[in-house]
Amino acid sequence: MRERNKISEKQRNILRFMETFIDQKGYPPTIRQIGEAVGIDSTSVVNYNLNKLVQAGYLERTGRTSRGIRLIKPLNPRRVSVNSAYNTPRIPLIGQIVASAPVSIPEDMGHHIDDDNLIEVPVSFLNGIDPSEVFALKVKGDSMIDAMISDGDIVLLRRQDTVSDGQMVAVWLDERGETTLKHFFAEGPRVRLQPAHPTMSPIYVDAAHCHIQGRVLSVLRPSV
Amino acid sequence: MRERNKISEKQRNILRFMETFIDQKGYPPTIRQIGEAVGIDSTSVVNYNLNKLVQAGYLERTGRTSRGIRLIKPLNPRRVSVNSAYNTPRIPLIGQIVASAPVSIPEDMGHHIDDDNLIEVPVSFLNGIDPSEVFALKVKGDSMIDAMISDGDIVLLRRQDTVSDGQMVAVWLDERGETTLKHFFAEGPRVRLQPAHPTMSPIYVDAAHCHIQGRVLSVLRPSV
DNA sequence: ATTCTAAAAGAACGCTCGTTCTATGTCAAA
DNA sequence: TTTGACATAGAACGAGCGTTCTTTTAGAAT
Numbered sequence: 001m002r003e004r005n006k007i008s009e010k011q012r013n014i015l016r017f018m019e020t021f022i023d024q025k026g027y028p029p030t031i032r033q034i035g036e037a038v039g040i041d042s043t044s045v046v047n048y049n050l051n052k053l054v055q056a057g058y059l060e061r062t063g064r065t066s067r068g069i070r071l072i073k074p075l076n077p078r079r080v081s082v083n084s085a086y087n088t089p090r091i092p093l094i095g096q097i098v099a100s101a102p103v104s105i106p107e108d109m110g111h112h113i114d115d116d117n118l119i120e121v122p123v124s125f126l127n128g129i130d131p132s133e134v135f136a137l138k139v140k141g142d143s144m145i146d147a148m149i150s151d152g153d154i155v156l157l158r159r160q161d162t163v164s165d166g167q168m169v170a171v172w173l174d175e176r177g178e179t180t181l182k183h184f185f186a187e188g189p190r191v192r193l194q195p196a197h198p199t200m201s202p203i204y205v206d207a208a209h210c211h212i213q214g215r216v217l218s219v220l221r222p223s224v
Numbered sequence: 225m226r227e228r229n230k231i232s233e234k235q236r237n238i239l240r241f242m243e244t245f246i247d248q249k250g251y252p253p254t255i256r257q258i259g260e261a262v263g264i265d266s267t268s269v270v271n272y273n274l275n276k277l278v279q280a281g282y283l284e285r286t287g288r289t290s291r292g293i294r295l296i297k298p299l300n301p302r303r304v305s306v307n308s309a310y311n312t313p314r315i316p317l318i319g320q321i322v323a324s325a326p327v328s329i330p331e332d333m334g335h336h337i338d339d340d341n342l343i344e345v346p347v348s349f350l351n352g353i354d355p356s357e358v359f360a361l362k363v364k365g366d367s368m369i370d371a372m373i374s375d376g377d378i379v380l381l382r383r384q385d386t387v388s389d390g391q392m393v394a395v396w397l398d399e400r401g402e403t404t405l406k407h408f409f410a411e412g413p414r415v416r417l418q419p420a421h422p423t424m425s426p427i428y429v430d431a432a433h434c435h436i437q438g439r440v441l442s443v444l445r446p447s448v
Numbered sequence: 449a450t451t452c453t454a455a456a457a458g459a460a461c462g463c464t465c466g467t468t469c470t471a472t473g474t475c476a477a478a
Numbered sequence: 479t480t481t482g483a484c485a486t487a488g489a490a491c492g493a494g495c496g497t498t499c500t501t502t503t504a505g506a507a508t
Contacts, residue, residue, distance in 0.1 A: 008485095025286065026294030027252050030465060042487045047467075049485090062249065066290040066465055066494065070250030122344040125446050142422055148445075150372045150420060196374060198366055219445035221372075222349050232455090254495060266457045271497075273455090290464065290495055 007056050011049050013038040015058055015075045028067040089131035090118040097137040097144075097155060097170065097179060125156065125218045134158050134217065137170075146195035147181040153221050155181070157214035168196070168216040174209035181216055231280050235273050237262040239282055239299045252291040298347075313355035314342040321361040321368075321379060321394065321403060349380065349442045358382050358441065361394075370419035371405040377445050379405070381438035392420070392440040398433040405440055 007015075017037040021029045029037070035046040050069065053059045058075070062068030094117070119136055126134060139153040147168070149155065155170070163169050169184045171193065182193035182203075191210050194202040231239075241261045245253045253261070259270040274293065277283045282299070286292030318341070343360055350358060363377040371392070373379065379394070387393050393408045395417065406417035406427075415434050418426040 010485095025292075026284070027286075027289075027291050028250070030290075031467095032465070040486080042489095043466075044468075044488080045486050060250070062251075064466060064493080065251075066254075067251045068249075068466085120346040120348065122346065124344065125444070127447060145372070145421065148369070148372055148374045197369065218447055220349070221443035221445075223351060223442055234455095255497095256495070264456080266459095267496075268458080268498075269456050288463075288496060292496085 007053065007058070008049075010038060010040070011053055011056075011058075012075060014046075014049060014053065015071070018069065018071060019075070022071065028069045030067055089121055089123060089126065089134075091121050091131060091134050091136045091156060093117045093119050093136045093138060093154070095137055096140045097181075098140045119154065119220075121156065121220075125220075127217060129158055129217065135214075143178075144181055146197045146200045148196045149181060149219055150221070152223075153219055155219055156217040158217055159214050161212045163212060163215050170213040170216060172211040172213060173205055174211070175205065179213065184212070231277065231282070232273075234262060234264070235277055235280075235282075236299060238270075238273060238277065239295070242293065242295060243299070246295065252293045254291055313345055313347060313350065313358075315345050315355060315358050315360045315380065317341045317343050317360040317362060317378070319361055320364045321405075322364045343378065343444075345380065345444075349444075351441060353382055353441065359438075367402075368405055370421045370424045372420045373405060373443055374445070376447075377443055379443055380441040382441055383438050385436045387436060387439050394437040394440060396435040396437060397429055398435070399429065403437065408436070 014034055017034060018029060021033070021037075031043050031046045031050070034050075035041065035043060038046075040046050040049070050059060050061060054061055056073075058071070058073045060070045060072055062070075121131075121134075121136075135157055137155050137157060139149055139151060139155060142151050144150070144153075157170060163184050165185045167184055168181060170179060170181055171184070172179050180193070182195055185192040185194060186207070187204075189207060190204050191207050192202050192204055193210075238258055241258060242253060245257070245261075255267050255270045255274070258274075259265065259267060262270075264270050264273070274283060274285060278285055280297075282295070282297045284294045284296055286294075345355075345358075345360075359381055361379050361381060363373055363375060363379060366375050368374070368377075381394060387408050389409045391408055392405060394403060394405055395408070396403050404417070406419060409416040409418060410431070411428075413431055414428050415431050416426050416428055417434075
């Protein structure tokens, strides 16, 4: 079987045209408008290529509906941040993060999400991570000052229990009985947790007593 | 003349329906779909109300174009952050902010903006301020630590030379020869500049030697 | 009581637009 | 050379869809 995800130059042009068209007009183009833009004289050929793009996962179509085309997969993910033709991901704000308690993450993040607790996040802030794996917590209190994070900040996290050296993590420390945000470095049997604040000293804990709650992707401070 | 900006309950329903429809489907509804949703049996009546909404500035329409309707003004600005039916504002990233130099703001922000230097910002982060008045600067160096801002952070600013007490400002201090971000308090002839970091002391400067460059709206830390 | 305007209904018209079918050309594999 | 998948063109059909016109009703202003 031939490569199904490969798309032709003409199909790339269709995607590019659709991005700018939707961005500028606020609604998708018709088949004939696409044809005119990319130099295809027949509606059936445009239709043919659109179906290819659906197969490749770039588009969704609604049958027998004028302009029933929707962009799904960006052609160049890096440029999406300047293009509103794609939907901006909305991340569930599922709770607070305080020093005195472990972060509580519902097992199933898909359910019981209140519309009011979704925050819109620029795609570029997710570093290519699937938005469905990401959640947000609001920082309560000034205990995260050593991570350069203040009260009211919103922390974007990806649920994972292992991280690479240098990444910032949310960890629960058994011995101290607190949650903290630090840069993580595995050093043999123990773990070095380095504050983001450059003048503050790292702490060292036993790896067994350090429970990673998730990786910190970015921090947002909505108002100052 | 009667109030032109007031819209009826039915027209509010139309806007609400359009928000969710565009959000879910990726394209705007037809006149008949709107009518069915809000309980209007005649296409001409929907058309009538749509034109009212255009007059009130909530919509734009493209004549004789199927689904040629676009949302402009959000019904409830606070809720826009969870709705991608509106375009996410893109803010020009026009330079860096360092302690050692005043922020340089081009007189005309509308021109010579490179596409690659636009950053997408959730509407809720602008506090209702017109996006065209907002610009972004990237923080260089660790000199803003007392404002809980670290190297690489992106600061959203609104160009203005006066602010209210308590707001965070970017100011240029003649005597120190530096730009800093502090909470602003006018105290008679002088100005108290309070660091965001709770344990740090304020500084006091003569109001005449304190040049406000802009008001800080929010702070974004793209990756940690 | 009359007049004016907003709001709504319904029908008819005609362009818009997706779909489908047939036909032609290209190129690589058999 | 033949076969078959792929790509493109063109045309015709029918439903989709915005526009416009005529009426009707309700309420406010004169």
